[in-house]
Amino acid sequence: MTEDAKNLLVIAHAPSANIQRMRAAILDGAGAPEIDGVRTRLVTAFDARPEDIWQAQGVLLLTPENLGYMSGALKDFFDRCYYPCLERTQGLPYALCVRAGHDGAGAQRAVETIVTGLRWRKIQPALICRGEWRESFLDDCHALGAQIAAGLDAGIY
Numbered sequence: 019m020t021e022d023a024k025n026l027l028v029i030a031h032a033p034s035a036n037i038q039r040m041r042a043a044i045l046d047g048a049g050a051p052e053i054d055g056v057r058t059r060l061v062t063a064f065d066a067r068p069e070d071i072w073q074a075q076g077v078l079l080l081t082p083e084n085l086g087y088m089s090g091a092l093k094d095f096f097d098r099c100y101y102p103c104l105e106r107t108q109g110l111p112y113a114l115c116v117r118a119g120h121d122g123a124g125a126q127r128a129v130e131t132i133v134t135g136l137r138w139r140k141i142q143p144a145l146i147c148r149g150e151w152r153e154s155f156l157d158d159c160h161a162l163g164a165q166i167a168a169g170l171d172a173g174i175y
């Protein structure tokens with residue numbers, strides 16, 4: 019790890035076994051050995067604090083869609099961190115991954131509304147792992163983690 023490594027913060031709410039596997043795939047992708055300039059840290063949505071965001075050069079959010087919205091845990095994160103972050107994190111690169119049993123649009127819209135307010139910068143299209151579980155979701159999550167970490171490492175975000 020280089021001394022000036024960038025911090026990629028993965029903020030996840032992973033209440034099911036499948037979402038836990040998605041989280042692991044994201045972390046695995048972000049931690050690829052050839053990416054030596056990015057330090058990836060995982061924090062749960064309930065535990066994430068404004069200080070964690072202030073120190074991050076990139077954020078990856080993972081949530082299920084529940085009742086047409088992001089998880090209550092991720093909403094709790096935004097409720098606690100929105101104002102402490104508002105003036106300090108404008109332009110922060112972020113990406114979103116949603117596990118949705120059948121839709122996902124409500125969770126995506128809800129997150130994007132809030133991060134638009136924060137003026138965070140979307141660096142990848144939202145990854146919506148929708149419908150019946152497919153093992154290929156894990157490949158998509160792995161690729162998302164790898165792309166974001168590689169982009170941070172290369173300084174393109």
Ligand SMILES: Cc1cc2nc3c(=O)[nH]c(=O)nc-3n(C[C@H](O)[C@H](O)[C@H](O)COP(=O)(O)O)c2cc1C
Binds near residue numbers: 118
């Ligand atoms: C209370 C509850 C509400 C849910 N609401 C939605 C919803 O609005 N839209 C949707 O696509 N899936 C919904 N789901 C399905 C979850 O997104 C899905 O169970 C979750 O992502 C975990 O999937 P998994 O069992 O494959 O890990 C809901 C699940 C629960 C438990």
